[in-house]
Amino acid sequence: MMDLLVVIAQTVLVALLAPVWAGAVSVVRARLQGRRGAPLLQRWRDLRKLAGKETVWSEDASPLARVVPTAVLGATFVAAALVPVLSTAPGLGFAGDLLLLVALLAIVRVLLSLLALEAGTAFGGMAASRHLMLAALAEPALLLSLLTLAIAPGSTQLADIARTVAAAPLSWLSPAHLLAATAMGFVVLAEIGRVPVDNPVTHLELTMVHEGLVLDVSGPPLAHLEWASHVRTLVLLTLLTNLFVPWGLAPAGAGWGALGLALLAWLAKLGVLAVVIAVIESVTARMRLFRVPEFLGMAFLLALLALTTDSLLRG
Amino acid sequence: MNVLTGWLPQSNTVNLLAGAFLLTALLIVTRRRPLEVVTALRVNAIALALIALTVALATGAWHIGLSAGLSLVIKAGVIPWLLAGRARRMTREVRTRVSIPTGALLCGALVVLAFSQTRELFGQRADILAACLPVSVAVTLIGLFVMVTRTQALMQVVGLVLLENAIFLAAVSLTYGMPLVVEAGVLLDLLAGVTVLGLFVRRLEDALGEADTERLTELRG
Numbered sequence: 026m027m028d029l030l031v032v033i034a035q036t037v038l039v040a041l042l043a044p045v046w047a048g049a050v051s052v053v054r055a056r057l058q059g060r061r062g063a064p065l066l067q068r069w070r071d072l073r074k075l076a077g078k079e080t081v082w083s084e085d086a087s088p089l090a091r092v093v094p095t096a097v098l099g100a101t102f103v104a105a106a107l108v109p110v111l112s113t114a115p116g117l118g119f120a121g122d123l124l125l126l127v128a129l130l131a132i133v134r135v136l137l138s139l140l141a142l143e144a145g146t147a148f149g150g151m152a153a154s155r156h157l158m159l160a161a162l163a164e165p166a167l168l169l170s171l172l173t174l175a176i177a178p179g180s181t182q183l184a185d186i187a188r189t190v191a192a193a194p195l196s197w198l199s200p201a202h203l204l205a206a207t208a209m210g211f212v213v214l215a216e217i218g219r220v221p222v223d224n225p226v227t228h229l230e231l232t233m234v235h236e237g238l239v240l241d242v243s244g245p246p247l248a249h250l251e252w253a254s255h256v257r258t259l260v261l262l263t264l265l266t267n268l269f270v271p272w273g274l275a276p277a278g279a280g281w282g283a284l285g286l287a288l289l290a291w292l293a294k295l296g297v298l299a300v301v302i303a304v305i306e307s308v309t310a311r312m313r314l315f316r317v318p319e320f321l322g323m324a325f326l327l328a329l330l331a332l333t334t335d336s337l338l339r340g
Numbered sequence: 341m342n343v344l345t346g347w348l349p350q351s352n353t354v355n356l357l358a359g360a361f362l363l364t365a366l367l368i369v370t371r372r373r374p375l376e377v378v379t380a381l382r383v384n385a386i387a388l389a390l391i392a393l394t395v396a397l398a399t400g401a402w403h404i405g406l407s408a409g410l411s412l413v414i415k416a417g418v419i420p421w422l423l424a425g426r427a428r429r430m431t432r433e434v435r436t437r438v439s440i441p442t443g444a445l446l447c448g449a450l451v452v453l454a455f456s457q458t459r460e461l462f463g464q465r466a467d468i469l470a471a472c473l474p475v476s477v478a479v480t481l482i483g484l485f486v487m488v489t490r491t492q493a494l495m496q497v498v499g500l501v502l503l504e505n506a507i508f509l510a511a512v513s514l515t516y517g518m519p520l521v522v523e524a525g526v527l528l529d530l531l532a533g534v535t536v537l538g539l540f541v542r543r544l545e546d547a548l549g550e551a552d553t554e555r556l557t558e559l560r561g
Contacts, residue, residue, distance in 0.1 A: 200471050203359030319441055323370055326448045327363070337455040338471060 028114035028277055031284065035110035039263065040102060043255035044068035046262075046295060050219075053303035068255065072248045080244035083144035090143040093136045094246035094253075100136070101253040104129040105260050109267050111287040113188040114277040122181040123171045126264075127164065130216075133257065134160045137238050137250075144241035152237025155314065159215060159222070159234070162321035167212045169328035173205040173335055174268055183268070184277075191271040201335035204327045206269040211324035213265050215317065217258040220306040222317055259295075266294040353394050358475045360387040361509065362451070365479045365502060368486060369447045372434050374427035374494065378420050381498055385415035388505050391472065392512055399516055407523035411508065414527050419501055419534050426494050426541055435552065437489045447482050454478035472513035479506035491554045493541045497534060504530050 048065045055062025064070075082090060106117050107126045121128075138156055141149035175181045178189035215222045223234040239250050267274055273290025275283040312320060364384035371377050392408035395401075436443060458474040483503030487496050504526070511518050544556075 199355050200359030200362055200475060203356055203363060207363055319370075322441055323366075323444060326444055327366070330362075330366075330448055330451050333452050334455050334474070337452075337459060338474070 028112070031112045031114055032106060032117065035112070036102065036106040039105045039108075039110055039259050040252075040256055042295075043259040044072060044252065046259055046299060047255050049296070049299045050303050050306075053300055054306055057303060057307045068251075072252055075243075075248035075251065076245050078244040080246055083146075083241055085145040086143040086241075090140055091246075093140040093143075094242065094249035097133050097136050097140075098249045098253045098256075100129050100133050101256045101260070104133075105256055107183060108260055108263050109184050109187045109271075109274060110263055110291060111284055112275040112277060112279060113184045113191070113271075115182065115184045118182050118184055123175065123183050123186075124168075124181060126183065127168055127171070130257070131160065131164065133253070140242070141238040141240075146241060148233075148237050148240055152234055152240070155234050156238060159317065159321070162318055162325070163212050163215050166208055166321060166324040166328045167216075169325065169332055170205040170209040170212070171264075171268070173201055173328065173331045176332075176335055176339070183264075187267055187271045187274055188276070190268065191274050199335055199338050201331040201338070202269070204331035204334070206265075208324045208328035208331060209265055209269065211320065211327070213261045214302075214305070215321055215324075216261055217302075218254070219302060221309055221312050222320070224311050262295065262298050263291070266298065267291070270294065354391055355471045357387045357391045357394070358471045358509075360384075361391070361505075362475045362478060365482045365506075366444070366447060366451075368498060368502060369482060370440055370444050372440065374430045374434060374492075375424060377434060377495065377498055378424045378427045381423070381501060382416050382420040384502065384505055385411065385420070388509055389416060391509065395512055395516060401516060403520040403523075404512065404516065407520060407527075410524065410527055414531050415501065415505060418531065422534060422538050423494065423498065423501075426538060429545075430492070430494065434495055435491045437491060443485070443489055447485055450481040450485060451478040454481055472509055476506045476509035476513060479503075480510065482506075491552050493537070493544055493553055496553065497537045497541070500537075501530065501534065 045065060045068070048063065048068045051067070052062045052065055103117075104126055107121065107129075134156060138153035141153040141156070143149070171186075172181075174186045174190065178185045180186065218235040235254065239247060242250060273287055273294075275287040279287075361384060364380045364387065367380040368377050368384070371380060389408045389412035392404055392411065396405035396408055434440075438446070454477040455474040458477050462473060480503055483499050483501075483506055486499030486502060488499075490496050490499060508523075508526070
């Protein structure tokens with residue numbers, strides 16, 4: 026019962042904190058550039074503003090367009106519930122494992138691409154094709170790096186993986202761990218749609234990916250999509266930290282003390298990631314679109330090497 | 341000190357560092373800017389020196405510690421500094437005989453080959469350096485690959501230094517370090533070699549505009 030409560034609580038926490046994390050990155054980036062920047066809660070204010078606006082649908086849009094924003098938000102929340110955030114309690118383990126998580130993220134991608142095509146504008150189509158190209162390249166690398174971790178516990182349950190890595194002595198780690206973590210880091214960098222791959226602040230039609238997808242959506246549905254994209258970012262980052270650096274995670278059935286510590290550890294890891302990503306965004310230029318396949322190909326190669334060297338070293 | 345030496349063999353500092361060693365070698369193959377390649381080489385040498393230092397602390401062999409310090413100064417300090425000076429002047433990206441993605445795939449195949457064949461040859465080991473030997477064989481092959489496929493003279497020097505780093509790692513992981521005289525001799529050789537090659541690259545650049553070895557194939561009477 027307690028475990029179930031923890032899972033519900035951590036999912037709500039991810040949903041509430043996701044826009045704040047995005048705000049934190051822009052605050053750090055603004056400070057690096059010598060500006061004061063928007064307040065930490067700016068993304069929440071944006072969402073509230075959007076929620077109060079009127080919705081306009083393209084007259085070519087089918088009823089599907091009206092369902093997609095809510096479905097995207099729902100699928101993202103389910104994905105968030107699958108990830109071990111504070112505790113390694115199985116939670117939704119009965120429903121699925123890391124394959125379900127990857128599949129949910131894929132469903133979100135497909136729905137978003139369909140939505141982009143709905144309005145019948147050229148920008149939406151361009152953005153959808155780019156979005157799916159990135160998906161096709163990023164997904165295998167994501168799956169392979171997660172499967173590298175699944176070898177040792179012999180289970181694809183995310184909670185089992187986090188528990189095994191956290192409980193193992195440091196000697197359990199092999200070079201494969203670092204390779205897989207790097208591959209996953211590359212994928213996450215590409216998936217969260219920030220500077221090396223996409224630019225979240227641009228509205229230049231030739232470069233945008235995420236902005237192009239949601240160009241023809243307005244009002245509360247846009248708020249749903251934006252919120253979902255914040256939550257998706259936080260889910261991926263939590264996956265990265267809690268599977269590869271799971272120390273601090275509370276075991277199943279832990280008391281309030283352990284959960285509090287886990288919360289502090291999680292927030293600290295997210296803080297570090299916010300700074301790292303803000304620095305990457307400030308010092309690197311956006312990649313040309315045709316260099317992205319190379320970047321993600323590198324991630325795939327590293328994940329593949331991690332998987333093979335891990336199985337060869339373990340024998 | 342005892343706490344440290346007790347902790348080190350159990351922890352896999354060495355394994356993570358070996359991972360970093362392999363990762364930076366792969367970065368050298370895939371990065372396009374000369375300066376990034378040199379930085380990756382510097383990190384590679386730092387990882388190598390830290391592995392040697394860990395081994396020295398775990399075994400208490402002072403000569404490994406000394407050669408770790410020497411390689412930190414020479415391989416992570418002087419040589420990258422010399423190479424970075426030249427790399428900063430290179431205006432073009434790294435040029436290769438096979439494209440960068442193909443090269444990355446081939447290097448991936450080399451790594452898998454190295455891991456499987458090392459296991460065939462030396463069997464499964466359980467000591468703290470178990471992961472280092474296959475990594476060192478893999479990086480030796482990657483270093484050779486860099487030397488063969490890069491056309492710019494500077495990048496071929498990078499391949500040579502990478503190759504030497506890997507051979508040092510192989511020596512450490514097979515025998516827990518060669519005698520100090522050998523290590524010092526090899527380091528001195530490498531330093532002299534890189535300095536001479538650096539001068540050579542500079543003369544090539546003066547003569548040809550860019551030190552591209554592809555342009556050295558014609559004889560001029």
